[in-house]
Amino acid sequence: MTILCALKRAHLCTNSLGMALQFEILARYKRARAAKLTLPHFTCQTPLFMPVGTQGTVKGLTSSQLEDAGCQIVLGNTYHLALRPGADLLEQLGGLHHFMNWSRALLTDSGGFQMVSLLHLADITEAGVTFQSPVDGTSMLLTPEESIHIQNKIGADIIMALDDVVKTTITGPRIEEAMYRTLRWIDRCIAAHSRPSEQNLFGIVQGGLDPHLRDVCCQGLVDRNLPGYAIGGLAGGEDKDSFWRVVAQCTAQLPEDKPRYVMGVGFPLDIVVCSALGADMYDCVYPTRTARFGTALIPEGMLKLKNADMATDVRPLDASCSCMVCKRYTRAYLHTLVTREAMGSQLISYHNVAYMMKLNNDLHKSILEGCFPQFVQGFLRMQFPKGNVPLWVCNAMEVAGIDISMCLSPEVASS
Amino acid sequence: MKVEDPRNLRSIGDSTSIRDIWDLPSSQIMKFSFSVRVWSKLDRARTGTLNLGTGKPLADTPCLLLTTRKGLPAFITPELLDEIYPAANLLQISPIHFLETPPTSLISGVGGIHLLVGLPEYGLAAFARDSLMCEANGQGTTKLGAAFETSGGRRLVGPSKYMELVNALKPDFWGSLPDEVPAWVSTKRNRMSVDRTLNWLDHCLSLHSVGAIFGTVVGGVDLELRMHSAQETAKRRVSGFSLGGFGLGESKEERAALLEVAIERLPAELPRHVSGLGMPEEVLEAVSAGCDILDSTYPHTLTTGGYAMTFPLSIQDEHDSEKLSIEECATLGSDSSKINLRSMSYRSDTSPLLKSCECHACCKYSRAYIHHLLNTHEMLAQTLLDIHNVTHYLRFFAAIREAISQNSFDQYKSWFVSRRR
Numbered sequence: 149m150t151i152l153c154a155l156k157r158a159h160l161c162t163n164s165l166g167m168a169l170q171f172e173i174l175a176r177y178k179r180a181r182a183a184k185l186t187l188p189h190f191t192c193q194t195p196l197f198m199p200v201g202t203q204g205t206v207k208g209l210t211s212s213q214l215e216d217a218g219c220q221i222v223l224g225n226t227y228h229l230a231l232r233p234g235a236d237l238l239e240q241l242g243g244l245h246h247f248m249n250w251s252r253a254l255l256t257d258s259g260g261f262q263m264v265s266l267l268h269l270a271d272i273t274e275a276g277v278t279f280q281s282p283v284d285g286t287s288m289l290l291t292p293e294e295s296i297h298i299q300n301k302i303g304a305d306i307i308m309a310l311d312d313v314v315k316t317t318i319t320g321p322r323i324e325e326a327m328y329r330t331l332r333w334i335d336r337c338i339a340a341h342s343r344p345s346e347q348n349l350f351g352i353v354q355g356g357l358d359p360h361l362r363d364v365c366c367q368g369l370v371d372r373n374l375p376g377y378a379i380g381g382l383a384g385g386e387d388k389d390s391f392w393r394v395v396a397q398c399t400a401q402l403p404e405d406k407p408r409y410v411m412g413v414g415f416p417l418d419i420v421v422c423s424a425l426g427a428d429m430y431d432c433v434y435p436t437r438t439a440r441f442g443t444a445l446i447p448e449g450m451l452k453l454k455n456a457d458m459a460t461d462v463r464p465l466d467a468s469c470s471c472m473v474c475k476r477y478t479r480a481y482l483h484t485l486v487t488r489e490a491m492g493s494q495l496i497s498y499h500n501v502a503y504m505m506k507l508n509n510d511l512h513k514s515i516l517e518g519c520f521p522q523f524v525q526g527f528l529r530m531q532f533p534k535g536n537v538p539l540w541v542c543n544a545m546e547v548a549g550i551d552i553s554m555c556l557s558p559e560v561a562s563s
Numbered sequence: 564m565k566v567e568d569p570r571n572l573r574s575i576g577d578s579t580s581i582r583d584i585w586d587l588p589s590s591q592i593m594k595f596s597f598s599v600r601v602w603s604k605l606d607r608a609r610t611g612t613l614n615l616g617t618g619k620p621l622a623d624t625p626c627l628l629l630t631t632r633k634g635l636p637a638f639i640t641p642e643l644l645d646e647i648y649p650a651a652n653l654l655q656i657s658p659i660h661f662l663e664t665p666p667t668s669l670i671s672g673v674g675g676i677h678l679l680v681g682l683p684e685y686g687l688a689a690f691a692r693d694s695l696m697c698e699a700n701g702q703g704t705t706k707l708g709a710a711f712e713t714s715g716g717r718r719l720v721g722p723s724k725y726m727e728l729v730n731a732l733k734p735d736f737w738g739s740l741p742d743e744v745p746a747w748v749s750t751k752r753n754r755m756s757v758d759r760t761l762n763w764l765d766h767c768l769s770l771h772s773v774g775a776i777f778g779t780v781v782g783g784v785d786l787e788l789r790m791h792s793a794q795e796t797a798k799r800r801v802s803g804f805s806l807g808g809f810g811l812g813e814s815k816e817e818r819a820a821l822l823e824v825a826i827e828r829l830p831a832e833l834p835r836h837v838s839g840l841g842m843p844e845e846v847l848e849a850v851s852a853g854c855d856i857l858d859s860t861y862p863h864t865l866t867t868g869g870y871a872m873t874f875p876l877s878i879q880d881e882h883d884s885e886k887l888s889i890e891e892c893a894t895l896g897s898d899s900s901k902i903n904l905r906s907m908s909y910r911s912d913t914s915p916l917l918k919s920c921e922c923h924a925c926c927k928y929s930r931a932y933i934h935h936l937l938n939t940h941e942m943l944a945q946t947l948l949d950i951h952n953v954t955h956y957l958r959f960f961a962a963i964r965e966a967i968s969q970n971s972f973d974q975y976k977s978w979f980v981s982r983r984r
């Protein structure tokens with residue numbers, strides 16, 4: 149096993165000119181792609197969803213449970229890991245993989261987004277992100293170099309460039325400033341990256357909802373020939389029609405032969421739409437967070453286990469799911485657990501992660517088998533049995549070249 | 564003892580998609596039974612086998628019943644429970660946990676507690692007392708029923724309600740509803756507790772349809788009443804006995820005498836369960852007195868405190884274990900029987916919780932990682948600690964059985980107690 153991994157790593161280094169990944173598209177349907185993504189620690193299939201393991205653990209699940217659920221890449225948050233247990237300690241203990249006993253792939257974010265969203269006093273200048281230490285209140289600075297330096301120590305398969313994060317709902321010159329700064333910072337990140345043959349640095353496309361700025365940013369990043377690209381600055385409260393248009397624009401402009409990661413996207417419907425538009429990777433805390441509030445993800449949408457009608461429902465969460473939870477438990481029993489016992493949210497988290505993995509596996513398989521439109525249609529029919537598919541989904545699917553007219557009720561179809 | 568026809572269970576359970584294990588012809592169905600293999604020569608300790616019937620585990624005694632919350636261990640998901648070795652296949656459930664939801668009709672509809680909690684191949688034993696979630700202290704109990712402090716407030720449960728729950732849950736064995744009182748109550752209250760518990764036993768027997776019934780013996784700290792309770796309970800048609808009212812304020816000396824007078828009056832061939840004696844020394848004491856089935860909140864208590872059990876399980880084990888000086892123990896917040904994973908000293912410790920342990924947590928994770936999980940309030944910390952603590956405690960019970968089999972239980976007990984002092 150270890151020898152195989154080492155061989156694989158050596159192979160990757162020599163074959164892809166300093167890039168530690170291979171991206172092979174196995175099949176396409178119009179813009180959608182099913183690919184094999186070979187990373188130093190694991191060979192993944194896309195479209196793929198990455199559960200968030202903020203502190204080096206995905207909410208209560210062991211690494212063997214994550215494997216059983218089909219997880220391929222787990223996302224770690226650099227900001228949290230740098231605070232506890234600390235980057236130096238992680239390096240000393242053999243990196244995050246070893247620390248959390250996860251032999252498959254990892255991705256770390258840059259830490260910038262977490263700072264801006266969690267700390268009120270974060271301030272962005274050309275040097276980097278200035279913030280107050282949550283430990284002792286002193287002023288600290290996260291530069292692009294420092295972010296990469298920390299991520300090199302953590303040792304994930306994919307690391308993210310530090311970008312200048314702005315809320316998508318903001319407009320005006322700040323968006324433009326952030327986009328150009330992100331481009332300047334990518335060069336500092338590339339220069340600081342000390343392990344390019346073991347870790348893949350992804351650049352992040354910024355530019356808000358402005359097509360021209362997105363265009364400039366895509367072009368600038370593509371010129372740097374990075375191993376993969378992320379579409380950033382979305383999933384922040386922008387309207388859905390703007391959201392999908394940015395994704396569609398970026399996926400059209402980014403190179404065919406590189407993976408595309410839409411950051412922070414995780415509602416099942418969003419993933420289906422983005423995949424139809426040609427995106428490959430996603431991450432979101434949604435499946436585990438919603439589980440803590442007693443909500444299970446099922447093909448029909450959401451199932452609120454706290455609701456009184458669950459008390460007498462003897463069906464499994466999802467009859468089409470083969471996870472441990474669906475094999476063993478009724479909704480009624482989970483209802484009794486969910487309000488009081490931590491085990492309740494743990495079991496629902498387990499199912500929700502398994503559901504997301506299955507959804508992405510189904511996307512992959514349907515593209516491979518040439519029945520992607522049928523899969524999308526089936527998905528939409530389950531989620532919108534009354535045919536009230538949102539307009540933004542209809543618009544996006546038109547661009548994706550997928551006919552969903554049979555999923556729409558006559559009123560929606562004619563409007 | 565009546566055994567429910569498995570085909571009836573099946574027809575009730577058909578509406579669910581939960582798998583059933585009731586596919587055997589009735590001729591192959593075995594009943595609950597208990598047999599003693601080795602009797603200790605110097606005390607009343609014994610080792611034997613509890614046979615819960617076809618499709619169920621054979622459990623060697625003395626054995627540990629794991630505590631649960633609403634039927635599942637608090638931190639260990641079922642497929643991780645499956646992996647624990649020695650097998651963690653006996654769980655204690657409390658009917659009181661199921662007072663509110665789900666409705667009893669639903670519980671029996673899905674086929675009982677085993678299928679409800681997704682553990683069809685486990686041995687599930689129902690006893691009213693549960694110090695984790697609800698504690699009976701004798702207060703508020705009337706002739707109509709025992710009072711329990713639950714998360715939903717104080718609830719009065721009489722024998723009819725109790726049997727409605729038991730018959731729906733269909734545990735493999737279960738204890739009759741007791742009126743348990745702490746050590747400090749008056750003789751009058753204590754006598755009432757004995758009479759009531761016998762009354763309720765008769766009531767339970769008259770309503771009982773499934774599983775093996777254990778008659779509950781009470782009597783507080785009164786030797787006469789203990790004797791009387793044991794004698795009278797032994798006259799009933801029961802499959803075993805549950806020694807109630809221990810760990811409720813009696814002294815160590817009182818306890819030994821109370822266990823002795825009660826157990827002397829119980830038929831030797833039937834199994835004895837005791838609740839509330841869960842600390843390692845208490846377990847040894849209870850086993851020495853002749854108890855076969857014990858529950859314990861000790862692993863749970865250590866887990867929630869961030870501790871891992873590290874005490875040696877045998878004299879041989881002791882030589883191999885790490886030696887900590889008194890100073891080290893003080894700074895680590897640990898002692899010779901457990902380590903405190905919250906201590907900063909484990910921050911970069913790559914060793915497992917316990918080198919000689921082969922549990923999931925010890926095989927796959929380091930002390931440093933578990934320290935980090937505790938530090939960041941991640942629930943996986945409790946899952947991993949509990950897997951280790953439960954495994955270690957099950958190994959402790961295995962060591963006890965081994966010592967009894969080798970006729971050296973008395974030595975084992977002396978060694979264990981002396982090194983903990």
Ligand SMILES: [Zn+2]
Pocket residue numbers: 465466469470471472473474475499502503
């Ligand atoms: Zn499931």
Ligand SMILES: [Zn+2]
Pocket residue numbers: 916917920921922923924925926950951952954
């Ligand atoms: Zn262990």
